[in-house]
Amino acid sequence: MAISTTKSASQEVTILLGDTFDFSCVDEFRRAYEQVDHADCKRFVIDFRNTQYMDSSALGMLINMEKFWREHEASICIINANQQLKKIFSISRFDKKFNIE
Amino acid sequence: MDGPLLRVAGVACSWLVLIVLIYAVDNRHLPALWALVTAAVTLWPVLRGTSADIEDSAVDDDHAALMQLRVLDQQVNAFIGPICAELVSLSTQVQQVIDESIQKLYTSFNGLNSHSAAQNELMIGIANRVSGAEQEATENVDPVTLNDFAAEVGRILDTYVQLFVDVSEKSVQAVHKIQDMVSQLDGMFSLINDIRGIADQTNLLALNAAIEAARAGEAGRGFAVVADEVRKLSQDSNKLNDDIRRRAEAAKETITTVESVVSEIASLDMNIAIDAKGQLDGMIKELEDVNEHVAKGVAQLTEISGQITGEVNTAVTALQFADIVGQTATKIQGKAGEVETVVALAHGQSALAQSLPDLLADTCQKLNDLAEQQAAAASGAETGDDSDSAEIELY
Numbered sequence: 001m002a003i004s005t006t007k008s009a010s011q012e013v014t015i016l017l018g019d020t021f022d023f024s025c026v027d028e029f030r031r032a033y034e035q036v037d038h039a040d041c042k043r044f045v046i047d048f049r050n051t052q053y054m055d056s057s058a059l060g061m062l063i064n065m066e067k068f069w070r071e072h073e074a075s076i077c078i079i080n081a082n083q084q085l086k087k088i089f090s091i092s093r094f095d096k097k098f099n100i101e
Numbered sequence: 102m103d104g105p106l107l108r109v110a111g112v113a114c115s116w117l118v119l120i121v122l123i124y125a126v127d128n129r130h131l132p133a134l135w136a137l138v139t140a141a142v143t144l145w146p147v148l149r150g151t152s153a154d155i156e157d158s159a160v161d162d163d164h165a166a167l168m169q170l171r172v173l174d175q176q177v178n179a180f181i182g183p184i185c186a187e188l189v190s191l192s193t194q195v196q197q198v199i200d201e202s203i204q205k206l207y208t209s210f211n212g213l214n215s216h217s218a219a220q221n222e223l224m225i226g227i228a229n230r231v232s233g234a235e236q237e238a239t240e241n242v243d244p245v246t247l248n249d250f251a252a253e254v255g256r257i258l259d260t261y262v263q264l265f266v267d268v269s270e271k272s273v274q275a276v277h278k279i280q281d282m283v284s285q286l287d288g289m290f291s292l293i294n295d296i297r298g299i300a301d302q303t304n305l306l307a308l309n310a311a312i313e314a315a316r317a318g319e320a321g322r323g324f325a326v327v328a329d330e331v332r333k334l335s336q337d338s339n340k341l342n343d344d345i346r347r348r349a350e351a352a353k354e355t356i357t358t359v360e361s362v363v364s365e366i367a368s369l370d371m372n373i374a375i376d377a378k379g380q381l382d383g384m385i386k387e388l389e390d391v392n393e394h395v396a397k398g399v400a401q402l403t404e405i406s407g408q409i410t411g412e413v414n415t416a417v418t419a420l421q422f423a424d425i426v427g428q429t430a431t432k433i434q435g436k437a438g439e440v441e442t443v444v445a446l447a448h449g450q451s452a453l454a455q456s457l458p459d460l461l462a463d464t465c466q467k468l469n470d471l472a473e474q475q476a477a478a479a480s481g482a483e484t485g486d487d488s489d490s491a492e493i494e495l496y
Contacts, residue, residue: 055371056265059265059270064273091371
């Protein structure tokens with residue numbers, strides 16, 4: 001499993017991504033956030049500490065996740081992204097939609 | 102003292118007077134001249150007194166000296182006249198040459214000034230155009246500046262990146278739907294398996310019914326036909342089931358192909374966008390540097406242009422020396438006239454005088470009158486000079 005989901009704190013779920021975050025992860029990533037209990041999660045943390053590469057489908061996946069959880073009022077936070085990934089988030093104006101730390 | 106010595110003294114005195122006259126072209130020298138002539142007149146009786154014992158012979162000598170003096174006077178007159186005329190002509194030439202050159206220099210400097218101003222205006226126009234400081238409201242088309250261009254390119258790049266993100270989002274959404282469809286198809290396969298199971302059981306039932314019908318003998322013959330038909334139906338059902346499975350498998354395969362196509366659409370390497378963005382930022386920075394450089398250059402040019410104007414103005418002011426030279430040339434002409442007057446006076450006196458003492462006394466008197474006239478004229482000219490200098494025509 002390239003993607004692992006853990007309950008890191010009360011009403012907080014951390015999704016730890018693998019080495020690459022691209023189209024091959026679509027199914028796995030979708031399951032990672034759709035299977036979480038709606039009532040027991042107010043905050044998602046997506047951890048990019050292991051991720052070296054992502055393509056534009058990663059952005060599509062994140063937007064789909066944001067749309068899915070918007071109606072359940074959960075916030076999404078992106079952490080530990082490297083310089084290159086931060087540049088991608090900045091160019092695609094993701095810093096306006098997500099909380100990037 | 103004897104006659105020849107007296108003649109020599111008289112001739113020397115006359116010469117002295119003439120030489121002084123020639124050189125005394127300036128009013129300031131006239132009093133000195135007057136003093137010299139007075140001295141000569143005062144000296145004359147003394148010379149005469151000391152020579153009283155030889156007065157008779159001196160009368161003849163006196164007459165001869167007068168004659169020599171007249172001859173000499175004519176020679177001097179003939180010598181001085183052309184010099185004065187040439188002096189006047191030369192000073193006129195100087196005046197003309199200076200006037201012409203000054204006019205040319207003035208035109209040239211004025212041209213330099215206006216060209217420098219035009220050059221400055223042009224540079225400021227270019228700089229404003231480049232930096233966008235000045236929008237020409239009179240033209241319908243807005244002038245495109247480098248900054249506008251860079252901003253527009255940046256905006257277009259942003260739009261494209263946004264387009265990538267939108268395409269990816271929709272693609273991922275499509276993949277989600279495709280996966281939903283695949284799971285529906287998987288559900289259909291399990292249903293098809295259920296139908297196959299039912300058909301197999303029906304087939305088995307029909308077989309049992311056929312066996313039971315055979316055991317019943319003649320009475321079961323009709324039932325055997327029904328059992329056979331049911332068995333055929335179950336076999337047809339299985340065949341149909343296989344068809345449905347094949348179609349469903351083909352559909353699943355197609356959907357998988359669609360998914361891979363969508364994956365290609367969704368998966369764009371974002372590093373291209375990053376590189377483009379980086380290059381754009383670099384270009385914008387470079388353009389800003391160029392603008393700054395141009396602005397600095399124009400500021401320097403404006404400064405230099407101001408310096409040129411200042412220096413040209415200094416040169417034009419300096420060109421007013423032409424007026425001073427012109428006035429000086431006029432003065433030289435006047436002075437040449439005065440020299441001529443004095444020489445003519447001396448000439449006239451020597452031609453009319455009956456004796457050397459009379460000649461000297463008359464000449465002194467005339468020179469005195471002339472000095473007074475010139476002094477009066479000079480004081481008038483001086484007051485006039487002030488207004489003249491105030492009225493020097495400035496180019």
